Amino acid sequence: xxxxxxxxxxxxxxxxxxxxxxxxxxxxxxxxxxxxxxxxxxxxxxxxxxxxxxxxxxxxxxxxxxxxxxxxxxxxxxxxxxxxxxxxxxxxxxxxxxxxxxxxxxxxxxxxxxxxxxxxxxxxxxxxxxxxxxxxxxxxxxxxxxxxxxxxxxxxxxxxxxxxxxxxxxxxxxxxxxxxxxxxxxxxxxxxxxxxxxxxxxxxxxxxxxxxxxxxxxxxxxxxxxxxxxxxxxxxxxxxxxxxxxxxxxxxxxxxxxxxxxxxxxxxxxxxxxxxxxxxxxxxxxxxxxxxxxxxx
Numbered sequence: 001x002x003x004x005x006x007x008x009x010x011x012x013x014x015x016x017x018x019x020x021x022x023x024x025x026x027x028x029x030x031x032x033x034x035x036x037x038x039x040x041x042x043x044x045x046x047x048x049x050x051x052x053x054x055x056x057x058x059x060x061x062x063x064x065x066x067x068x069x070x071x072x073x074x075x076x077x078x079x080x081x082x083x084x085x086x087x088x089x090x091x092x093x094x095x096x097x098x099x100x101x102x103x104x105x106x107x108x109x110x111x112x113x114x115x116x117x118x119x120x121x122x123x124x125x126x127x128x129x130x131x132x133x134x135x136x137x138x139x140x141x142x143x144x145x146x147x148x149x150x151x152x153x154x155x156x157x158x159x160x161x162x163x164x165x166x167x168x169x170x171x172x173x174x175x176x177x178x179x180x181x182x183x184x185x186x187x188x189x190x191x192x193x194x195x196x197x198x199x200x201x202x203x204x205x206x207x208x209x210x211x212x213x214x215x216x217x218x219x220x221x222x223x224x225x226x227x228x229x230x231x232x233x234x235x236x237x238x239x240x241x242x243x244x245x246x247x248x249x250x251x252x253x254x255x256x257x258x259x260x261x262x263x264x265x266x267x268x269x270x271x272x273x274x275x276x277x278x279x280x281x282x283x284x285x286x287x288x289x290x291x292x293x294x295x296x297x
Contacts, residue, residue, distance in 0.1 A: 098167045142229050157225045209286050216283070
């Protein structure tokens with residue numbers, strides 16, 4: 001009886017604080033909602049303004065023409081092809097290496113200071129400014145490996161840039177797989193690699209694809225690393241191979257916005273819409289594959 005009275009007294013003593021906490025919670029929630037609303041409003045405003053500027057300039061001639069010093073003749077053909085080449089090779093290099101590195105760290109690497117050191121450095125690499133990767137790519141891929149200012153050098157540079165994102169996302173996806181799946185596989189006599197290949201990777205694939213979407217979204221909008229390694233701002237041709245010179249849409253858009261003629265601002269807006277369209281197309285394909293794999297497994 002005495003214990004029950006003591007708990008009742010403590011509960012009554014804390015009642016005023018519950019009201020204050022609820023008030024703080026309401027204020028914090030309101031501030032968060034206002035911040036989200038402001039961010040979405042700014043994004044909507046930028047998209048609407050860009051879309052209005054692109055009206056009348058985004059047509060088939062813009063997509064199938066090369067750049068020109070005359071705004072009405074300028075097009076994004078070389079930049080579209082260059083973006084497609086660079087992104088294809090970037091994902092070709094970064095996705096397998098990132099997934100294999102995450103598998104090793106999560107499933108094979110023994111616990112200890114070395115694993116912790118690697119994990120800390122991977123997390124730090126994800127926040128390194130992109131210009132640093134450009135300087136690294138310039139020295140390693142352009143000069144040491146003598147790849148020149150080519151599609152391959154640009155793709156390898158961007159692969160280094162997005163590799164930490166893929167590694168971290170893949171590790172989180174592997175950790176999300178229930179331990180019972182591993183235990184059941186080992187109980188039936190499967191080896192570690194068989195467990196990873198037939199059970200962990202299929203279940204973790206939706207999360208891995210999510211990391212791939214984030215990595216591709218960052219890589220497709222980067223211009224600083226590619227400018228550092230010497231990507232061109234004017235290209236009157238489309239790349240025919242991985243060792244050809246190239247330009248990409250972010251660099252081409254930057255070039256248009258820096259020109260004196262006012263009409264080039266409309267050309268740049270049309271280029272931004274094309275870039276957003278390519279990004280949404282890539283993300284939609286990855287999301288579709290992710291949902292199909294999620295339903296299957």
